Amino acid sequence: MNTYDLALNIRKDVVRMTHLAKSSHIGSMLSMADIIAVLYGKVLNKRADKPLWLLRDRFILSKGHAGAAVYAVLAELGYFPIKKLNEYCSNGSVFSGHISHDVPGVELSTGSLGHGLSVGVGMALAAKMDLKKHRVFVLLSDGECDEGSNWEAALFAAHHKLSNLIVLVDYNKIQSLGKVEEILQLEPFTDKWISFGWDVKEI
Numbered sequence: 562m563n564t565y566d567l568a569l570n571i572r573k574d575v576v577r578m579t580h581l582a583k584s585s586h587i588g589s590m591l592s593m594a595d596i597i598a599v600l601y602g603k604v605l606n607k608r609a610d611k612p613l614w615l616l617r618d619r620f621i622l623s624k625g626h627a628g629a630a631v632y633a634v635l636a637e638l639g640y641f642p643i644k645k646l647n648e649y650c651s652n653g654s655v656f657s658g659h660i661s662h663d664v665p666g667v668e669l670s671t672g673s674l675g676h677g678l679s680v681g682v683g684m685a686l687a688a689k690m691d692l693k694k695h696r697v698f699v700l701l702s703d704g705e706c707d708e709g710s711n712w713e714a715a716l717f718a719a720h721h722k723l724s725n726l727i728v729l730v731d732y733n734k735i736q737s738l739g740k741v742e743e744i745l746q747l748e749p750f751t752d753k754w755i756s757f758g759w760d761v762k763e764i
Contacts (some may be wrong), residue, residue, distance in 0.1 A: 562602070562611055562637070562665040563602070564595075564598045564599050564602040564603060564646050565598075567598040567601070567602050567616050567634065567637060568594045568598035568745030570598075570637050571592055571594040571597065571630055571634050571637065571675045572594050572600060572648055574629075574633035574636065574637070574643070575587060575590040575594075575629045575630050575633055575649075575728045576664065577646070578629050578632070578633070578646050578647070578649040578650075579629060579649075581647060581649070582650035582651065582658075582660045584629075584649070584650045584688075584754055585631075586626045586627055586658075588733075588735070589624060589626060589627040589731070589733075590630040590669045592612065592731055592733040593624075593627060593630055593653050593700065593731045594630060596700065596729060596731060597630060597634050597700070598619065598629060598634065599704060599728075600698060601620075601634045601635075601638060602699075604618075605617075605618045605620060605698065606618045606686055606695065606727075607620075607666070609638050609639040609652060609666070610625070610639075610724070611755045612640060612665040612666045613668065616695055617695060618695050618696045618697070618698060618699075619666075619668050619681070619695060619696070619697045619698065620651075620668060620686055620698045620699075621669050621671065621677045621697070621698070621699045621700070622660050622667075622669075622671060622680075622700050622701070622732070623671055623675075623676065623677020623678055623681075623699055623700060623701045623705060624673070624674065624677075624700065624701065624702035624705055625659040625670070625671030625672035625674075625677070625701070626655070626659055626671075627651070627660075627673060627702075628658070628659055628660025628661070628667075628671075628672075629649055629656075629658075629665065630649075630726055631660055631666075631746065632646060632649065632660075633646060633715045635664065635666040635667070636663070640665045641664075641665055641711040645727060646747075650690070650759075652673070653661055659671065660672070664731040673703075674702070674705040674708055675705060675708025675709075675710040675711055676710065677700075677717075678699050678710070678711050678713040678715065678728060679699060679703065679710055681697045681698075681699035681711070681714075681726060681728075682714045682717055682718045682723065682726065684697045685723040685725050685726035686695040686721055686723060688725055689721075689723060689725060695725070696711075696721070696725045696727060697725060697726050697727070698727045698728075698729065699726070699727070699728050699729070700728075700729045700730075700731060701728060701729070701730045701731070702730070702731050702733075702736070703730055703731065703732045703733060703734060703736070703741050703747060704735075704736025704737070704741055704744070706730065706750075707744070707747075708743045712757065715728075715754065716758075718759075719757055719758030719759055720758070728748075728759075734748075751763060
């Protein structure tokens with residue numbers, strides 16, 4: 562499946578899932594569909610038949626409230642049957658509203674914003690110390706970058722030259738209570754990351 566079709570299927574899945582569950586955060590899920598379609602479709606070194614394969618790349622969704630999108634891409638790629646997505650946000654289901662590591666293919670349970678990058682930094686440092694070749698990818702929301710812990714982690718990662726760590730920011734410029742620029746201005750956003758010692762690419 563090409564990444565365009567994969568992203569389209571992710572969007573269809575999350576619309577169905579959130580409708581059935583009568584849940585929210587659909588905007589955050591839809592805005593990251595293209596990102597995770599490309600990651601899982603072309604970039605990440607992973608195996609659906611062996612979710613805990615030791616050589617796999619690690620992906621952390623720091624904005625855990627958008628977990629349904631990751632559940633969707635994992636189902637589309639065969640980690641579990643697509644029909645399991647209908648259990649999203651139902652009592653007793655592992656497919657909780659905030660992403661859960663009980664789901665095959667999910668590395669970390671998240672939801673309290675600002676923690677994913679710190680854990681990702683730890684994973685990347687451990688891999689580097691153990692001479693492992695896998696990479697660690699962390700997807701942040703832009704609103705989540707209001708959290709100071711992200712900047713501490715960014716500073717630490719640059720200091721330790723964690724070239725095996727890749728951070729993506731879903732810069733959709735909106736968060737739960739309004740526009741990012743009105744709640745807490747991030748600009749000049751790119752320059753902030755560069756000043757912390759990061760190699761930055763805008764897409």
